[in-house]
Amino acid sequence: MVEEGRPLFVQIAEQVEASVLDGSLAEGERAPSTNELAAFHRINPATAAKGVNLLVDRGILVKRRGLGMFVAEGARQILRTERRERFADHYLDPMLAEAEHLGMTVDQVIELLRQRAQRTP
Template identity: 80%
Template structure:
């Protein structure tokens, strides 16, 4: 756990990561509040707060008497949220800086291709 961020946010992000990497499938039962609390040695209320973040966003759904389950479409919903966050946190500032230094869209694309190739990422 990262001491710089609230534990309940980290719990939610851990479950999100499991949904995105496929280790927690849609319609599958999610870890319970008590399971998360015991595993991370935290207060169950803290774990519940993290789970409730995901319920509020439609990532998890409660099935009365059965527990929390990954919602249908949750993985795609998370991917779309992450795409939007990526654009907001990285692309918008990058484009503002590009405008300041006079780079065109074509220049940016070429720089991106060059860096991707250096990093071993292929189209």
């Protein structure tokens, strides 16, 4: 799980995000505690807490006093919306800029995408 060059707390947050997105951690379900995350990844609980707090700040997790952290209602949609926006920023915008440099129309780009999609299993 640990990746060089990326802060551990970010990796922890992304792992929880992935569980919410793939449905293995459902909305309303109790999320792993900071101590559980710290023990599992063999990291400092403060580091795990920093990752969890990123998710709380974004409305993905909610704290229930005395009960722990839970996946917020609507968390999956929040994550999908954020990821779609990042996808557009990181992939579509540069692709469209390059297509414009090549003199391609949007319709030509769409057709190329369709052709490529048919080749992938």
